[in-house]
Amino acid sequence: MDWILRVNQVMDYVEEHLCDLIDEQEISRIAACSFPLFQGAFTQMTELPLSEYIRRRKLSCAAYDIQNTDEKIIDIAMRYGYASADAFTVAFKRLHGVSPMQARGPGVKLAFYGRLRFTLAMEGVDKMDYTVMVKPGFKVIGIRRVTSSGGGTWEVVHSDGSHEAIQQRCGRPLDLGLCFGFDETGSNDYMCAIEWEQEDVPGFESYIYPEGTWLKFEANGSISGHTLGNVWKRINTEFLPQSKYEKSGPTIEKYAAWDEASDRCKVEIWIPVRLKPKPRS
Template structure:
């Protein structure tokens, strides 16, 4: 995977002035665009699309300063149909417009070309098991919320606390298959895992594929497949988020598995009354790499 990501970085450089087919490239490596984008985002700390934009504007800035070409020609060369669109992209990276940079020579913010290297430190114990599950359903209350990488997500917290206590008990009574108990479900997450991008969050339980779901509940169909299950314990949600990050930096690069599209699930096995610490299981849909 590390070599694949470095080849992807090289491909970005080769196609800075044009779009390229990430899905086709992933296929040549025997992996998927979904897994490639998720691993890039997790390890680089930014989505692939953001890295491409930063690199394009880094190189374009040199042309703005040194080239005698008009700004429209430079904009078109880097895939923008107008100087306005090019200016917005340029300003989002450098903080100033291309006209200002041409006049003043700066300021410029450079995005260096990335190079991935794997250092497995084992700082996060990876207590993992692989399970094969038949198709099942997730039933509960869903909401669209923005992705937040660190700390408590206030939108998720508000969604859960708005449910009456008896509704939590009702949901628990409906669950009849693994993973057991009340679940924190994230679905429709974009492959780049862009912070702030909306996803579907469902507070609910797992039920068998043939179990009828009450009409007042939302449901998500989950196809049969394999899952990597990571157990984590400690301060909540920090320990869980650290384990989630370590799956990308340590576990996936060291094991013959890759992510497949599907919801990620968190089962809370035990917790303090104030939820300051918890023991959880993180379920990620996987397939052989």
């Protein structure tokens, strides 16, 4: 456990010095071993060189700065140790798939690598793709219930004729799942819905989202492998705790495909967010 503690202290040091020169001797002192030995152990544990981990963390933070400040890109590049805009652009595009200038546009998908934390298990090695969206206000209509799970509401709408009724009335099937939260018993206040621009429809509830910023993630894989739940777990245990965002309203699951016969799902997760308040000094 002493080694795990020391490795996490090295991760703390790296995180605190992403914008500074990272001192190999200081890492050696914290880890209580030579720097080459620590590098080798780190790569064995993560299958990732320490230098690549640091690069990914810097470029993940740089992407946030680009999207949320008006700073010049060259100033952001220099903050994270790049001597020229060209070198920064090449590295940024290699990780995110777009240039720094393109990252300032709306609806751009970026990669996020979280800070590593070592326990008996390890978090943060695999990247999470996410997109920041600014959406105008919109309305949804559908069926809202409190059940023991979000899936319980889907069972209701498929068994009581609601799904067919809204499809006949509105011309398309329910494809959104809104999670309003859980009560003290663990029951989920959940709504199966569609986006709707017209007047409210009798017999169905409505909910209006204001204009705002959203994060979009994708769950694409097997249903039996709990792909959707695993993505949600990483969002709530890795991404949101380390990001500067917090949820600002009911989250949405947008179902592009959910085929139990072929054991495949494709679901977009939309999270309305705002910036976390700065801690008081």
